[in-house]
Amino acid sequence: MxxxxxxxxxxxxxxxxxxxxxxxxxxxxxxxxxxxxxxxxxxxxxxxxxxxxxxxxxxxxxxxxxxxxxxxxxxxxxxxxxxxxxxxxxxxxxxxxxxxxxxxxxxxxxxxxxxxxxxxxxxxxxxxxxxxxxxxRDHAHINDEQEYLIKTSNEASANTVMADLIKGLDITFPEVEVEPEPEIVQEVAKEEPGILMSKLEEEITIGLLLDKMEEREAYIDELLSIIERLNTENKLTKEKMQELEVKNTEYKRAFVELRANMPEHSEENKSESIGENIGHDLLGKKGRILVLGAASLDEKTMNGIAKQYGFERRDFVYETDYEKVKSMAGRVSYGERFSAIILGACPHKVSMLGDYSSFVEKCKNDENLPDTYETRTNSGELKLTKESFRKALEAMMKDLMEKRQEVLS
Incomplete structure (x- = not known):
């Protein structure tokens, strides 16, 4: 070693x-x-x-x-x-x-x-x-090693002793007058048509552009999530947050329009391309899913399953510690905003339960809570397994799509 x-x-x-x-x-x-x-x-x-x-x-x-x-x-x-x-x-x-x-x-x-x-x-x-x-930090993480090394090298070179000496010399150079050269009249040749890129070359070029735009979009989403957290800590005005969200929405809309004009995203292939991120798109820009209750799966496994339905990792908030669920359950009604709740095994008695006999009953009947989906096994047991998690996601997506259709109609 x-x-x-x-x-x-x-x-x-x-x-x-x-x-x-x-x-x-x-x-x-x-x-x-x-x-x-x-x-x-x-x-x-x-x-x-x-x-x-x-x-x-x-x-x-x-x-x-x-x-x-x-x-x-x-x-x-x-x-x-x-x-x-x-x-x-x-x-x-x-x-x-x-x-x-x-x-x-x-x-x-x-x-x-x-x-x-x-x-x-x-x-x-x-x-x-x-x-x-x-x-x-100047650089929160290293997304691309070569790009990071180039940026940090440029930043370091800007502060070298030689650079400081050159700046301190305050050298100015006199302007040199250049006499214009006599205009030479040439016979205008017939303009030859430019060499056009082939259709394959165009698709490759646009594809590379789209890849960069997707990277930029993910980076903007990351920044907005940080800004949203700062906003909850009263470190950012509500008006400024709304302004940034509007700009990000416009950017995404332009990106979708660009993809729609790509050959591989034509009308005949549209259903397949929409399905890739349909879960995330159905949630809306602020929607998140709370997975609440003890689980027999780890977060990595659940994220992998959710990805098959078009969801992203940042779409989920997990609280699978059985003891923490007792306090987390009461905060759902009045704190963070969620589009849906996926329930695993939960304690019957939690904070702020009110007149309800259990938290499961409260989720079914309290209009202030988001739509709730229980992870039931074939035997009816409330248990978060791979199969019950998939069933909950499928039921949730069905409801989200129906709501989307109601809005569009």
């Missing part, structure tokens, strides 16, 4: 294994260790000191057990990939573990099973702290 030093006292003891793991999680080519080192040492808030309860601090203290380094890369589901090093004492950290926050927190729970409840609680706080901290 080859060691690689990130900073004084901070060492990855199996750099090749870590780079291969990051490539596998991110779905990208294996990155250079120097790129990750540059990101960790140059960007803000890339070091997170973690104790045995997954509580995070930005500076080490006597309770620190792990050091999580933000690699700069994200998983295929958009989660940051962290490198976990173990506290070796005297300010030194060494190791080679890597993964998302969820997987690393799970590993802490395996070593300290008595702290699992606190680990789950603190993991939610850590995600919020992480999102707030990275908002001050």
């Amino acid at each position: 080859q060691e690689f030093m990130i900073d004084n006292g901070i060492v990855i003891d199996d750099i090749e294994g870590v780079m291969e793991g990051i490539a596998k999680l991110s779905g990208k080519q294996m990155p250079s260790p120097q790129t990750i080192k540059r990101f960790i040492t140059n960007e803000k808030s890339t070091k997170f000191y973690i104790d045995d309860k997954c509580s995070c601090k930005m500076q080490p203290d006597r309770d620190t057990v792990y050091l999580w380094l933000d690699s700069g890369f994200t998983s295929s589901y958009g989660d940051p990939i962290m490198i976990s090093l173990l506290n070796k004492g005297a300010g030194g950290y060494t190791g080679h573990f890597y993964g998302t926050m969820d997987s690393l927190a799970g590993s802490i729970g395996n070593f300290f099973p008595q702290n699992r409840r606190n680990i789950t609680k603190n993991l939610g706080s850590l995600r919020i702290k992480y999102d707030n901290k990275i908002s001050g």
Whole structure:
């Protein structure tokens, strides 16, 4: 195993294994260790000191057990990939573990099973702290390694000593008068027709343009989600938020029109292309789905199933901790906005239950709650499995499509 030093006292003891793991999680080519080192040492808030309860601090203290380094890369589901090093004492950290926050927190729970409840609680706080901290970075993540290296190199070169000296010289050059050359009258040749691109070349060119537009659209959606969170914290005016949302809606409408004029998106193929993202499109720009209740599936599996119906990862909010459901259930009525709720196994008694005998009954009868879909097995048990999750998604999509038709008619 080859060691690689990130900073004084901070060492990855199996750099090749870590780079291969990051490539596998991110779905990208294996990155250079120097790129990750540059990101960790140059960007803000890339070091997170973690104790045995997954509580995070930005500076080490006597309770620190792990050091999580933000690699700069994200998983295929958009989660940051962290490198976990173990506290070796005297300010030194060494190791080679890597993964998302969820997987690393799970590993802490395996070593300290008595702290699992606190680990789950603190993991939610850590995600919020992480999102707030990275908002001050020049580059939140590395979406493209080569592009990141070029940008950071250009930024560094703009501040070199030579650049500062040249600016300080304040050199001005006299304007040189150039006498106009005598106009030469030439016989106007017959204009030859330009060489036109073939239909295949046109399709390839437009396809590349669409790919870039899709990347830009995803980036704008990410920014809007951050802005929406800041808006809930009263850090952004409601009017400004609405203005940004209107602009993003106009951008998406233009993108849809462009795709509609592509040969592969002609009328005869329209039904197939619409189906690719139909789930996400049916939710609307603010709609989200709350998955509430204990589940026998992990979030990655549920996201994979939902993707088959055209949903995106950001369309879902998961709360599958049985104890947290008790407080989360009451907040649904008055807090975050959801288009629908998918129910797994829930406690009968939750907060703000009112006159209802159970939360399931409240979801069925309370008009203030979104449409609710229970994940029932063939035996009628309320249990979130692959099959029951698919059935709930299918029923929800059917209702959403009917509502869309009512609006359009």
